[in-house]
Amino acid sequence: MSSVANFDVLQVRSLEQIIDLKRYPIHDLENANTKRIIKESQERLDYDGCALIKDFLLPESLHRMREESERLYSQTYWPESSHTPYFTKDDPSLPEGHPKRYFQKRSSGYINSDILEQDSDLQAIYDSPIVTRFIGECLNIWPLYTWADPLGSNPYSLMDEDNYFPWHFDGNDFTVSLLVQEAEKGGIFEYAADIRNPQDENFEGVKDILNGSREGVKELDLRPGDLQIFKGRFSMHRVTQVEGKKRRIIALPTYVTDPYYVNRPAHSKHLYGRALPIHYERENYRPDGLTD
Ligand SMILES: O=C(O)CCC(=O)C(=O)O
Ligand SMILES: [Fe+2]
Structure with missing residues (x-):
């Protein structure tokens, strides 16, 4: 398990002030309710x-997260470029229409993980070994680690009116989404579950969806306060355009099976506006052979 800050020592709010532990006693893995939730997940x-x-x-807690994201709003990184589903550079050796040549403009923004406030509820969730363990149980994967990427590990993603987050795969394996505020309309999370795996990139299937096929595409009805777990490295996903003035705000703690790797520098620059020494040092270390 990753080294995580100690809840008590950091004097952050305890988990019971953030998560509904009465309904979901995730700190007690022997509890019948917890067992049922894990099995269902x-x-x-x-x-x-x-x-x-x-x-x-x-x-x-939702209220505190909304306020934190508002205080940090001016530090949001808004992208200026387009990307492929893999955040890779154009590859002219491939035929036109190949998914690795398919660029779309992202207009959502991130409040990067490294600027969260000292007493951030989102940071407390991410630093909690109880939460990591529970997510590992739901995924039936152990050991599971919080992500070593200092920018992408647990950001807020923001979408204002007209913003769109195109189809893509994540650099990390698994993401927990915690919706903080929903848009009036749009801002729907859509995904093609397990469309690729380390043995099969399935470029044809990916291409079909980029070209508008709805086969295997699912939508999620996420409401503020809900927790969603998804396999972002294997399931291509997007967030549809936000309509109306109400900002969509979502917190995104991420989890991985390899404690060392981080985003490649170009990927990090596109998403979070910069790359740090750690991104260059670990650029050639990949835990799987998947395109990114
Ligand atoms: O906003 C969401 O629901 C998902 C965002 C996402 O896919 C990402 O940040 O990589
Ligand atoms: Fe994603």
Whole structure:
């Protein structure tokens, strides 16, 4: 397990002030309720590629997260470029229409993980070994680690009116989405579950979806406070355009099976506006052979 900050020592709010532990006693893996939630999540992840736990966060915590994201709004990184589903450079040796040559403009922004506030609820969730363990149980994968990437590990993603987050695969294996505020309309998470795996990139299937096929595409009905777990490195996903003035705000703690790797520098620059020495040092270290 990754080295994680100690909840008590950091004097952050305890988990029970953030998560509805009465309904979801995730600190007690022997609890019958917890066992049932874990079993259901495993089944949903196998069947649907996504697990959903309703009203996981307490309203007070949602309120604090919304306020934190508002205070940090001016430091949001908004992209200026387009990307492929893999965040790779154009490869002219491939035929036109190949997914690795398919560029779309992203207009959503990130509040990067490294600027979260000292007493951030999102940071407390991410630093909690209880949460990591619970997510590992839901995924039926252990050991599971929080991500070594200092920028992408647990950001807020923001989408204002007209913003769109195109089809892509994540650099990390698994993402937990915690919706903080929903848009009036649009801002729907769509995904093609397990469309690729380390043995098969399935460029044809990916291409079909980029060209508008809805085969195997699912939508998630996520509400503020809900927790969603999805396999972002294997399931291509996007967030549809936000309509209306209300900002969509989502917190994105991420988890990995390899404690060392981080995003490649170009990937990090596109998403988070910069690359740090760690991204260059570890650029050639990849835990799987998947395109990114
Ligand atoms: O906003 C979401 O629901 C997902 C965002 C996402 O896919 C990402 O940040 O990589
Ligand atoms: Fe993603």
